[in-house]
Structure formats: structure tokens, C-alpha cells
Amino acid sequence: MAEDADSGRTRLEWLDKDECLELVASGGVGRVAFNSPTGPVILPVNYTMDAGTILFRTALGGPLDTDLRTGVEGAEFKVAFEVDRIDEARREGWSVLVRGGAHHITGEEERAQAAATGLETWAGGERELFIRIAPVEITGRRITRG
Amino acid sequence: MAEDADSGRTRLEWLDKDECLELVASGGVGRVAFNSPTGPVILPVNYTMDAGTILFRTALGGPLDTDLRTGVEGAEFKVAFEVDRIDEARREGWSVLVRGGAHHITGEEERAQAAATGLETWAGGERELFIRIAPVEITGRRITRG
Numbered sequence: 232m233a234e235d236a237d238s239g240r241t242r243l244e245w246l247d248k249d250e251c252l253e254l255v256a257s258g259g260v261g262r263v264a265f266n267s268p269t270g271p272v273i274l275p276v277n278y279t280m281d282a283g284t285i286l287f288r289t290a291l292g293g294p295l296d297t298d299l300r301t302g303v304e305g306a307e308f309k310v311a312f313e314v315d316r317i318d319e320a321r322r323e324g325w326s327v328l329v330r331g332g333a334h335h336i337t338g339e340e341e342r343a344q345a346a347a348t349g350l351e352t353w354a355g356g357e358r359e360l361f362i363r364i365a366p367v368e369i370t371g372r373r374i375t376r377g
Numbered sequence: 378m379a380e381d382a383d384s385g386r387t388r389l390e391w392l393d394k395d396e397c398l399e400l401v402a403s404g405g406v407g408r409v410a411f412n413s414p415t416g417p418v419i420l421p422v423n424y425t426m427d428a429g430t431i432l433f434r435t436a437l438g439g440p441l442d443t444d445l446r447t448g449v450e451g452a453e454f455k456v457a458f459e460v461d462r463i464d465e466a467r468r469e470g471w472s473v474l475v476r477g478g479a480h481h482i483t484g485e486e487e488r489a490q491a492a493a494t495g496l497e498t499w500a501g502g503e504r505e506l507f508i509r510i511a512p513v514e515i516t517g518r519r520i521t522r523g
Contacts, residue, residue: 241499241500241501241502242501243500243501243502259465260461260463260465262408262419262459262461264410264417264418264419264457265417266412266416266417269476270412270455270456270457270476271410271411271412271417271455271456271457271476272410272457272474272476273408273410273419273457273458273459273474274459274472274474275459275461275463275472277468309416309417310416310417311410311416311417311418311419312419313408313419313420313421315406315408315421317406317421319405319406322423322499323499326420326421328418328419328420330415330416330417330418353387353468353469353520354387354389354520355387355388355389355520356387356389374499374500374501
């Protein structure tokens with residue numbers, strides 16, 4: 232569904248869930264946001280899609296570990312995950328927002344499955360913790376110029 | 378201050394505040410995260426730096442308007458703002474995280490000052506609300522490969 236958001240040549244289009252999933256499927260870099268004890272934080276991570284979830288790695292004891300544990304014990308901690316491709320020169324592009332619970336992968340079998348995706352961490356260092364985001368809501372939009 | 382984050386060739390470097398400010402000074406696209414009533418949200422916006430603050434435009438009544446108003450009346454609503462440039466092919470790049478309060482610009486004089494920056498909205502449509510983020514904390518990191 233597309234609608235003109237402007238009287239001019241800018242077109243803002245909302246993407247359906249399938250388009251969004253297709254756009255984020257190739258992996259690469261996304262950004263995780265969560266509400267830390269001192270307010271919202273955004274951190275870029277490289278990720279892969281695995282079994283319909285967003286999978287990324289982080290350091291044990293780092294902010295993405297400890298802050299995501301401050302939620303109710305046993306419950307998932309709500310996060311937002313965003314991927315975009317924006318051409319700043321043309322001022323057009325798309326963004327997809329995935330919202331859902333972040334889940335620390337602790338079980339051995341589950342960890343082996345995550346490691347089997349071959350996901351490397353671009354930031355280097357010891358990033359032995361895998362975190363999965365199970366999407367609850369997926370929305371996206373695209374801006375084009377005619 | 379640089380430190381090897383890996384035994385390999387990946388170098389993770391923390392940027393000081395001046396470097397961060399220099400990187401975000403040119404404006405372009407950043408991402409705002411805030412804690413909405415239903416959990417964290419991330420939205421890309423185009424912004425400019427004005428008088429040491431992050432300035433962007435949004436639609437009156439849109440999520441960046443209404444959700445940012447759900448904080449304590451009169452108080453600033455805590456947000457995170459992130460800018461990055463990441464070369465996915467080379468797996469290197471930088472990111473800067475600005476944290477602080479979001480302030481709706483409502484006064485006429487203040488609005489005229491914001492409009493005078495010439496900031497346009499790439500998304501088109503009526504985006505008559507200016508929002509400023511006054512940085513409280515600015516951090517950044519850079520990943521390079523040797």
C-alpha cells in the first residue's frame with residue numbers, strides 16, 4: 232500500500248511484513264535498542280536471521296548482556312531492532328523495525344545451534360553470548376522520490 | 378585511546394567526546410530510540426546539529442510526538458540517538474551514541490530559531506514539530522582492521 236505523503240515528489244510507503252522479512256533476511260548490521268537503568272541505549276550489532284529470529288553475539292558482562300538481564304527474571308526483555316539502507320545523497324531508502332523479546336541463549340544445545348549459523352562478530356574480542364530476538368511486531372517503510 | 382579487542386586484526390577503539398561530536402556534526406541520518414508504552418522503538422530521522430543539540434523534525438501526533446510526551450509533564454523524556462557509518466564489505470566503521478532529554482519545541486521564538494537552520498524532512502509530509510535532544514552523554518567507538 233503506497234500513499235503520497237507529500238504534495239511534492241516524496242513518497243512514503245509502508246511495507247508489509249513479508250517485504251520487511253525479505254529486507255532483513257540477508258543479515259549484516261542492525262541496531263538494538265533497549266531501556267537500560269539509565270534510559271534508552273542504541274548499539275549497532277551484526278546479525279543473522281535464524282529460524283525466523285534475529286541472532287547476534289555480544290560480550291558476556293557487557294551492556295547488552297547485563298542491561299538485558301535487568302528485566303523480570305525468566306521473562307523476556309523487550310527490545311527494538313532496526314535495519315535500514317538509506318541513500319543520503321538521494322534522500323531515499325527503507326527501514327525495518329522489529330520489536331520483541333530478547334532471549335539469552337544459555338542451554339548447550341541451543342548454543343550449539345546458534346553457533347552452527349557461523350555468525351561471526353565484526354567487533355572482535357570475546358563475544359561468547361548469543362542473543363535471539365523473537366519478532367512480535369515487524370513494520371517498515373520506504374521513502375522514494377519520483 | 379585504542380586497544381586491541383582481538384588477538385587477530387580487529388581493532389576496537391573508543392572515541393573521545395570531541396571525535397564523536399566531529400563525526401555527528403555533519404548531520405544526515407541518525408536513529409532515535411525511546412521507550413514507548415509498549416516497549417522500545419527505533420526510528421530513523423534526518424537531523425542537523427544546532428547549538429550543540431541534535432535537531433530533527435517529526436509529525437505532530439505521530440509516535441515521535443505522542444510517545445515522547447508520555448513522560449513526566451514538564452520533564453524531558455530520555456532518548457538515545459545513534460549515528461554510524463559502517464562498511465559492511467570491510468566490516469569496519471564507527472558509531473556514536475548520544476543520550477539525553479528530548480525537548481519539544483513549542484515557543485514561537487524557539488521554533489523560528491529551529492526553522493532557521495533550514496532543516497528539511499526527507500520523509501516528506503507535514504512534519505511541523507521540531508524536537509531537540511540536549512546531549513548528556515556522548516560515546517563512540519570505531520572498528521578498524523589492520
